[in-house]
Amino acid sequence: xTPANPMSLSKKLSVAFKAxxxxxxxxxxxxxxxxxxxxxxxxxxxxxxxxxxADGPAYSLQxxxxxxxxxxxxxVLGDDLNLLITxxxxxxxxxVRLFGGLPQALVLEPEQAGRHWSAYEHALPDGGxxxxxxxxxxxxxxxxxxxxxxxxxxxxxxxxxxxxxxxFLEANPPNQGPHWASAQEVAxxxxxxxxxxxxxxxxxxxxxxxxxxxxxxxxxxxxxxPPSLSYARAQNNNHLLSEAMGLYTAGVLMPDHxxxxxxxxxxxxxxxxxxxxxxxxxxxxxxxSANYQRLMLQLALWARVVTPRYEKGWPGSQWYKVAKAxxxxxxxxxxxxxxxxxxxxxxGAYILPLTTRPHADFRPVIEAVSRAFLGYDMIGSGxxxxxxxxxxxxxxxxxxxxxxxxxxxRLEGPQSWGYLRAAHFPARPGHADQLxxxxxxxxxxxxxxxxxxxxxxxxxxxxxxMVTAVHNTVTVNGLDQMYRAGRFLWLDWAQAFVTEVDETSxxxxxHGYRSQGVIHExxxxxxxxxxxxxxxxxxxxxxxQVTARLHxxxxxxxxxxxxxxxxxxxxxxxxxxxxxxxxxxxxxxxxAGERLAGDLDFPPIxxxxxxxYDYRExxxxxxxxxxxxxxxxxxxxxxxxx
Numbered sequence: 001x002t003p004a005n006p007m008s009l010s011k012k013l014s015v016a017f018k019a020x021x022x023x024x025x026x027x028x029x030x031x032x033x034x035x036x037x038x039x040x041x042x043x044x045x046x047x048x049x050x051x052x053x054a055d056g057p058a059y060s061l062q063x064x065x066x067x068x069x070x071x072x073x074x075x076v077l078g079d080d081l082n083l084l085i086t087x088x089x090x091x092x093x094x095x096v097r098l099f100g101g102l103p104q105a106l107v108l109e110p111e112q113a114g115r116h117w118s119a120y121e122h123a124l125p126d127g128g129x130x131x132x133x134x135x136x137x138x139x140x141x142x143x144x145x146x147x148x149x150x151x152x153x154x155x156x157x158x159x160x161x162x163x164x165x166x167x168f169l170e171a172n173p174p175n176q177g178p179h180w181a182s183a184q185e186v187a188x189x190x191x192x193x194x195x196x197x198x199x200x201x202x203x204x205x206x207x208x209x210x211x212x213x214x215x216x217x218x219x220x221x222x223x224x225x226p227p228s229l230s231y232a233r234a235q236n237n238n239h240l241l242s243e244a245m246g247l248y249t250a251g252v253l254m255p256d257h258x259x260x261x262x263x264x265x266x267x268x269x270x271x272x273x274x275x276x277x278x279x280x281x282x283x284x285x286x287x288x289s290a291n292y293q294r295l296m297l298q299l300a301l302w303a304r305v306v307t308p309r310y311e312k313g314w315p316g317s318q319w320y321k322v323a324k325a326x327x328x329x330x331x332x333x334x335x336x337x338x339x340x341x342x343x344x345x346x347x348g349a350y351i352l353p354l355t356t357r358p359h360a361d362f363r364p365v366i367e368a369v370s371r372a373f374l375g376y377d378m379i380g381s382g383x384x385x386x387x388x389x390x391x392x393x394x395x396x397x398x399x400x401x402x403x404x405x406x407x408x409x410r411l412e413g414p415q416s417w418g419y420l421r422a423a424h425f426p427a428r429p430g431h432a433d434q435l436x437x438x439x440x441x442x443x444x445x446x447x448x449x450x451x452x453x454x455x456x457x458x459x460x461x462x463x464x465x466m467v468t469a470v471h472n473t474v475t476v477n478g479l480d481q482m483y484r485a486g487r488f489l490w491l492d493w494a495q496a497f498v499t500e501v502d503e504t505s506x507x508x509x510x511h512g513y514r515s516q517g518v519i520h521e522x523x524x525x526x527x528x529x530x531x532x533x534x535x536x537x538x539x540x541x542x543x544x545q546v547t548a549r550l551h552x553x554x555x556x557x558x559x560x561x562x563x564x565x566x567x568x569x570x571x572x573x574x575x576x577x578x579x580x581x582x583x584x585x586x587x588x589x590x591x592a593g594e595r596l597a598g599d600l601d602f603p604p605i606x607x608x609x610x611x612x613y614d615y616r617e618x619x620x621x622x623x624x625x626x627x628x629x630x631x632x633x634x635x636x637x638x639x640x641x642x
Contacts, residue, residue, distance in 0.1 A: 058212035088148035099348030100359020113177030139192035158203030174220035187246020222250035244270035283328030289344030326369035338363035348613030413526035451610030481512030517544030592618035
């Protein structure tokens with residue numbers, strides 16, 4: 001097992017001081033104000049439980065976006081039309097695909113409901129993972145029904161939307177139960193429903209009675225957002241953007257509501273401020289997560305469509321930052337399938353899933369942002385274009401390479417490429433993953449990031465895949481690169497520095513183990529036959545006695561192990577070899593938390609891969625460990641078929 005981080009009193013004081021500084025710069029006053037309101041019960045007064053959704057006047061609902069023609073959608077879908085109809089029919093039958101997974105029951109009435117939302121702030125009363133409940137409440141499944149209705153004209157899809165929506169609202173009265181616990185969830189549901197209202201407007205099942213009922217509920221949705229907006233400001237992440245744009249959307253959707261103008265004004269101002277603060281100059285997102293960066297881009301696309309009716313236009317700096325963020329993702333995208341390294345926290349979020357492309361395919365969003373914010377195609381036309389049409393970013397036909405201030409560390413090799421993680425954190429890290437290396441060969445992720453699996457679960461799965469030990473990097477003395485102070489919080493951030501880089505090689509280091517007297521430096525080189533990764537654990541001052549462990553997470557393929565040489569057989573029969581050289585090293589191979597070879601101790605979270613939230617599958621964890629006075633060195637040679 002990985003030991004807990006031992007800390008001296010002086011080290012604890014140093015970390016506490018740094019933590020106070022970090023919190024002060026990330027909205028501590030707003031956070032404390034929110035917690036005070038929550039604990040005192042003030043939020044219950046501000047957001048009282050209503051008897052039902054019909055408490056209050058009805059308001060007219062207007063379309064919030066233009067609707068593309070049926071023929072344009074059918075042309076883009078082609079044979080993928082069958083995929084859309086299949087998923088829509090699954091929903092008719094009471095099943096839904098959460099987080100891009102397999103069909104499961106569509107549960108609209110949570111079992112553990114009945115209390116004010118503040119009782120469900122972080123988890124269900126039984127300690128269960130509330131995210132699985134929330135995902136249904138985001139109404140992504142409803143947009144599938146809307147798309148199927150638009151291309152077929154079959155009222156059965158509209159009827160199902162209204163039937164399910166009535167069931168949901170009946171079971172989840174305003175401010176009651178887990179579906180109201182997070183203002184972000186309320187905002188995302190409001191956005192999805194506003195999309196559906198626009199698409200289902202001409203349907204026979206869309207009656208004036210149902211529209212009046214829905215407007216009453218959506219007014220409560222909008223009113224739920226402002227009381228906790230200060231908490232979202234303190235978080236300064238995708239929660240803030242979601243809530244701000246949900247509030248703005250409510251103002252557009254219900255123009256005759258007395259607070260409509262206020263909602264638009266506050267929502268747009270907060271949203272624009274959030275974009276300005278959350279996207280770095282190079283296009284990287286504040287949460288250091290590929291999936292959350294995509295969520296931010298989806299919100300930006302939605303905002304671009306719904307804002308022109310009332311606003312003069314976006315500030316140029318925000319427009320350009322959004323474009324840069326899409327370019328950053330495009331740079332580390334596998335071009336054959338649109339997949340990215342499983343970087344940082346991955347909660348499976350995919351709002352407005354207006355595409356038949358797989359959940360892990362980033363091309364729909366990257367291409368739509370490129371067209372909408374840059375005015376040209378990064379990728380080119382394909383079956384991923386449906387989202388572009390829905391969000392008013394049609395194909396342009398002019399392919400260009402996006403501009404960059406600073407590239408992420410993508411290195412090119414023969415039929416392969418790699419991404420070296422070397423971040424200088426301006427904001428809270430999500431994972432302790434400095435110098436992690438992702439390797440891709442012929443479109444397949446060979447050396448991979450474990451992902452997230454779950455945020456809230458019994459040990460050992462309480463967001464445990466955020467730690468250093470599961471990443472493709474080196475741990476020293478069994479410690480993380482940073483000090484873990486909570487389920488989502490790292491302190492004493494490890495910062496990385498790139499010292500050399502070109503198209504095929506890079507050298508970087510980080511200082512996360514200075515408390516142990518050493519610095520970790522990694523050199524990655526592309527070779528004619530594969531890759532060479534050299535890790536050095538060097539003394540910072542005097543020589544230090546340390547134990548260093550190198551870890552690689554690999555696909556669950558047939559294997560053969562001899563000493564430090566591991567051979568994998570791909571599904572196509574190709575042989576891939578990873579040869580680790582280190583003086584006096586011990587080697588261990590683990591699959592799905594179980595030992596396959598070797599004698600090293602290891603935590604049960606090793607040997608697992610989570611491609612999306614709430615799902616994990618077996619993988620191979622290959623480890624090499626050496627002990628002695630620094631410097632210590634590992635040499636990992638990857639041999640890839642030509």
